[in-house]
Amino acid sequence: MTLLTPDQARLRDQAREFTATELLPVANELDPRHADIPWSLIDRMGELGYFGIMIGREHGGLGLGMIEYCLVTEELSRGWMSAASVIARANGTGAALADPRRRTDILRRQAAGQWISAGAFSEPEAGSDVAAVSCRAERHGDTYLINGEKRWCGWAKAADAILILARTAPGRRDGLDVFLVEKERGEFPPGITGTPIPKIGYHGITSWQLSITDLEVPASNVQVGSDGATGQGFSLFANLINWGRLHTAARAVGAARGALEDATEYARRRVQFGVPISSFQGIKFRLADMATQVSAARALYMEAAVRFDAGLDCKQECSMAKLFASEAAEQVASSAMQVLGGNGYTTEYAVERHWRDARLTQIFEGTSEIQRTIIAQHLLRDT
Numbered sequence: 001m002t003l004l005t006p007d008q009a010r011l012r013d014q015a016r017e018f019t020a021t022e023l024l025p026v027a028n029e030l031d032p033r034h035a036d037i038p039w040s041l042i043d044r045m046g047e048l049g050y051f052g053i054m055i056g057r058e059h060g061g062l063g064l065g066m067i068e069y070c071l072v073t074e075e076l077s078r079g080w081m082s083a084a085s086v087i088a089r090a091n092g093t094g095a096a097l098a099d100p101r102r103r104t105d106i107l108r109r110q111a112a113g114q115w116i117s118a119g120a121f122s123e124p125e126a127g128s129d130v131a132a133v134s135c136r137a138e139r140h141g142d143t144y145l146i147n148g149e150k151r152w153c154g155w156a157k158a159a160d161a162i163l164i165l166a167r168t169a170p171g172r173r174d175g176l177d178v179f180l181v182e183k184e185r186g187e188f189p190p191g192i193t194g195t196p197i198p199k200i201g202y203h204g205i206t207s208w209q210l211s212i213t214d215l216e217v218p219a220s221n222v223q224v225g226s227d228g229a230t231g232q233g234f235s236l237f238a239n240l241i242n243w244g245r246l247h248t249a250a251r252a253v254g255a256a257r258g259a260l261e262d263a264t265e266y267a268r269r270r271v272q273f274g275v276p277i278s279s280f281q282g283i284k285f286r287l288a289d290m291a292t293q294v295s296a297a298r299a300l301y302m303e304a305a306v307r308f309d310a311g312l313d314c315k316q317e318c319s320m321a322k323l324f325a326s327e328a329a330e331q332v333a334s335s336a337m338q339v340l341g342g343n344g345y346t347t348e349y350a351v352e353r354h355w356r357d358a359r360l361t362q363i364f365e366g367t368s369e370i371q372r373t374i375i376a377q378h379l380l381r382d383t
Contacts, residue, residue, distance in 0.1 A: 004071075008067065008068060008071060011064075011068055011071060011072065012071045012072070012075060014048065015048075015050075015071070015072045015075035015076060016075045016078075018044070018045075018048060018075075019075050019076055019078055019079035020079070022041070022044060023041065023076065023079040023080055023083055024078075024079040024080070026038065026041060026080070027079050027080035027083070027204070027350075027353075028350060030203075030204065031080065031203045031204060031353055032347055034203045035203070035204070036158065036204060036205065036206055037080070037082055037083055037086060037204045037205065041083065042086065042113060042116070043113060045076075045083070045086070045087065045113060046112055046113020046114065047113070049061070049062045049111070050072055050076075050087045050113075051087055051090035051091060051110055051111060051112070051113040051116070052090065052091065052107075052110060052111025052112070052113075053068055053069045053072060053087070053091055054066070054069055054091045054092055055090075055091060055092055055107050055110060055111045056107075059104065059107040059108050059111055060107075060108050060111040060112060061091075061107070061110075061111040062111075065305075065308075065309040066243070066246060066305040066308040066309050067302065067305045067306065067309055069087075069091065069246075069247070069250075069305075070246055070247070070249070070250035070301055070302070070305050071250075072084075072087070073087070073247055073250035073251055073254065074250045074251070074253050074254040074257070074298070075254065076254065077250065077251040077252075077253070077254025077255050077258070077357075078254040078255070078257050078258045078261075079254075079258070080204055081202065081204075081251050081254065081255050081357040082202060082203065082204025082205045082357075083204065084247075084250070084251050084254060085154065085202075085204075085205055085251065086116065086155065086205065088243075088244070088247050089116045089117050089118060089119070089155055089159065090110040090111075090113065090115065090116050090117070091110065092107065092110065093110075093117055093119075093163070093240070094106065094117040094161055094163050094180055094223070095107050095110070096178075096223040096224055096225075096236065097180065097220070097221070097222075097223065097224065098220065098222075098224050098228055099220060102220075109160075114160075115160045115161070116155065116158075116159055116160055116161075117159050117160065117161040117162065117163055117180075118153050118154060118155040118156040118158075118159040118161070118162045118163070119153065119154075119162075119163050120150035120153040120156065120162050120163060120164045120165065120210055121133075121150075121163075121165045121237060122150065122151050122152045122153075123135060123148070123149055123150055123151055124149055124151050124209070127151075127152075128366065128367060128370050130165070130234070130237060131176070131234055133148075133165055133166065133167060133176065134148060134167065135147070135148025135149065135150060135164065135165070135166040135167060135212065136148055136166060136167050136168075137164075137166035137167065137168050137177060137179060137217070138168075139168070139219065142218060142219050142220075143216050143217065143218060143219065144166075144168075144179065144216070144217045144218075144219060144222075145214050145215065145216060145217075146164060146166050146179065146191070146212050146214075146215040146217060147212055147213055147214060147215070148166065148212050149209070149210065149211055149212070150164065150209070150210040150212065151197070151209045151210075152197070152207055152209075152364070153194075153207065153208045153209075153210050154202075154205045154206070154207045154208070155205050155206070156188070156194055156206075156208040156210060157186060157187065157188060157194060157206065157208065158185055158186060158206070159183070159185070160182065160183065160185060161180055161181060161182045161183060162181045162183065162192070162210075163178055163179070163180060163181075163223070164178065164179045164181060164212070164215075164217075165177075165178050165233050165237060166178075166179060166233075168230075168231065168233075169231065174231065174234070175231070176231075176232075176233030176234045176237075177222050177223065177230055177231060177232070177233040178222070178223040178233045178236050178237070179217045179221055179222055179223070180217075180221040180222075180223060181215065181217055181221070182221075188210075189215070190215075190216075191212060191213055191214055191215030191216065192210055192211070192212055192213075192215060193210070193211045193213075194208040194209065194210050194211075195208065195209045195211075196208060197209055200356055201353070201356025201357050201359065201360055202356070202357055202360050223236055241318075241365070241366065242308065242314060242315060242318040243308075244365040245318040245319060245321065245322040245365050245366060245371075246301055246304055246305055246308065246318050246321060246322070247365070248322050248325075248326065248361050248364065248365040249297065249300065249301035249304070249318075249321040249322045249324075249325035249326070250301050250325075251357075251361060252297065252322075252325040252326045252328070252329035252358060252361040253294060253297045253298050253301065253325050253329065255329050255333065255354045255357045255358040255361070256290075256293065256294050256297065256325075256328060256329035256332040256333060256354070256358060257294050258350065258354045259290075259329075259332050259333040259335075259336035259337075259351055259354040259355065259358070260287070260290045260291060260294055260332055260336060262336060262340075262349065262350055262351050262354070263287065263290070263335070263336035263339040263340065263351065264278075264287055266339060266340050266343075266349075267283050267287065267339055270340075277339075283339060286335050286338070286339060287339070289335070290332045290335050290336065293328040293331065293332050294328070294332060296324070296328070297321070297324055297325035297328045297329070298325075300317075300320055300321040300324050300325065301321040301325060303317060303321070304317035304318045304320070304321045315374065315378070316374065316375055316378040319366070319371040319374040319375050320371070320375055322361075322365065322366065322371055323368055323371035323372065323375070325361070326358070326361035326362040326368060327362060327368060329358035329361055330355070330358045330359050330361075330362060332358070333351065333354045333355035333358040333359075334355060336351045336354065336355070337351050337352065337355055
């Protein structure tokens with residue numbers, strides 16, 4: 001484990017205690033029922049400051065960095081990966097508006113857990129190739145009309161706002177904008193209808209396919225770049241992707257750690273042939289390999305987080321962390337199921353949940369194949 005400062009260790013330990021005593025019992029009850037995270041847990045995470053880890057203290061946030069964000073993410077994911085995913089829908093996301101008063105208001109509400117957004121970026125025919133989105137936004141005076149389809153929009157109905165990536169001009173990367181659509185929790189605004197996507201895992205957050213028809217959005221709700229200009233939807237998305245990949249690496253480590261800890265405890269208690277199965281060399285070696293993969297994955301995401309906080313180029317490191325952590329998480333969770341034997345293939349133990357959630361980390365925020373492509377491009381460029 002990378003050495004932490006006393007403050008970082010306290011934040012991690014607080015998140016670990018919250019996960020063990022408050023989050024995990026709820027996850028064990030609700031995940032088998034495919035139920036969403038209750039608002040009582042959301043409010044509690046808001047009290048603990050998890051929605052404002054990376055929001056400045058002047059806006060009510062914790063004013064911390066990517067290291068702390070990943071530490072909390074790992075701890076929450078050890079209990080329920082969906083809970084860790086919800087905090088990514090705040091922490092400054094969606095506040096890039098031209099009006100500084102509105103930015104300040106959103107950040108303040110986010111930090112308190114009172115303004116949580118959803119991201120509508122992918123489409124049925126545009127997943128890894130984000131620049132190929134076909135959802136259109138046409139300007140009519142001070143208003144845009146948005147039409148199109150969006151897929152994999154998690155938390156869309158429950159959210160306070162939806163961020164929609166749409167095409168405003170011809171081209172691939174230079175004709176996109178991100179639009180902020182504020183709404184009531186538990187409802188879709190006029191112009192949006194949604195269909196839940198049935199999933200094998202990642203319960204706790206309902207994922208939606210959205211149909212958008214003549215959705216009216218004020219021009220003032222277009223997200224802007226650091227120079228205040230519009231038309232930078234692709235760049236805004238690209239700037240968020242390192243953030244998202246580190247977040248996913250930490251989520252993967254959390255899921256893997258949950259599988260490892262559950263398997264270790266089971267191996268201590270499970271008796272076969274008159275002795276605990278933890279006394280068998282085959283089980284010991286399997287647990288040792290699992291623990292090594294978890295530690296290695298954590299070291300990779302921590303290294304990338306250090307570079308991120310230092311303002312250094314970290315695209316390759318983020319892709320490496322995401323690739324290794326997600327692949328390792330699936331392997332660790334699968335090994336944990338093997339340790340539990342037949343019990344691992346039931347829904348009576350949380351190991352199968354860790355496996356279902358870990359498997360997803362190889363897909364979202366850029367598939368493992370996309371990460372390998374990025375890493376190879378950096379290697380070839382450097383040579």
